[in-house]
Amino acid sequence: SQTIHQWPATLVQPVGSPLSLECTVEGTSNPNLYWYRQAAGRGLQLLFYSVGIGQISSEVPQNLSASRPQDRQFILSSKKLLLSDSGFYLCAWRTGKYEAFFGQGTRLTVV
């Protein structure tokens, strides 16, 4: 069966520090991968999506970047975090036009 792993669950980072969040998927091949950010009590904002290794589409200009070094690995990064980068980050995968499967999320607090 397919599973998605996202870590860490919580993270507290100082302003100006780097960030690396990792998401891996098991049990499927060539998934579409997504990074979303959710502010408290709000909807999901699509940050990046990827349809294949090395293929990244960015939806909003921001202080973040994404990479897909392997078929089932999706990494969200920042060189220098801002206070406004705080939020709940969710990774998701799907194949084709079907439903998406989400990780449990990472709550990032930038202090």
Next chain:
Amino acid sequence: SQQGEEDPQALSIQEGENATMNCSYKTSINNLQWYRQNSGRGLVHLILIRSNEREKHSGRLRVTLDTSKKSSSLLITASRAADTASYFCATDDAGNMLTFGGGTRLMVKP
């Protein structure tokens, strides 16, 4: 950017009552999906309705889609306290994007 917008933003009902949430979107879609999120957790897929479908059922869930009005509704019948969660619609466009709305926070009181 957010494609779907849910209405209402928050809904409080008694156990046993029905809950209706609405979603409006702006552009053409391939399908529309509804998800549930318990507080502080990831989203779980509930139901998918294709653009050529008008209604779909799954257990206590009923989804309708009106592409002429670019709107969808999710009905939860005979609600339970365990249905308390946030509910989101998501639109699947012609590309690979899956775009979510702002969500409806549902509280079901026992």
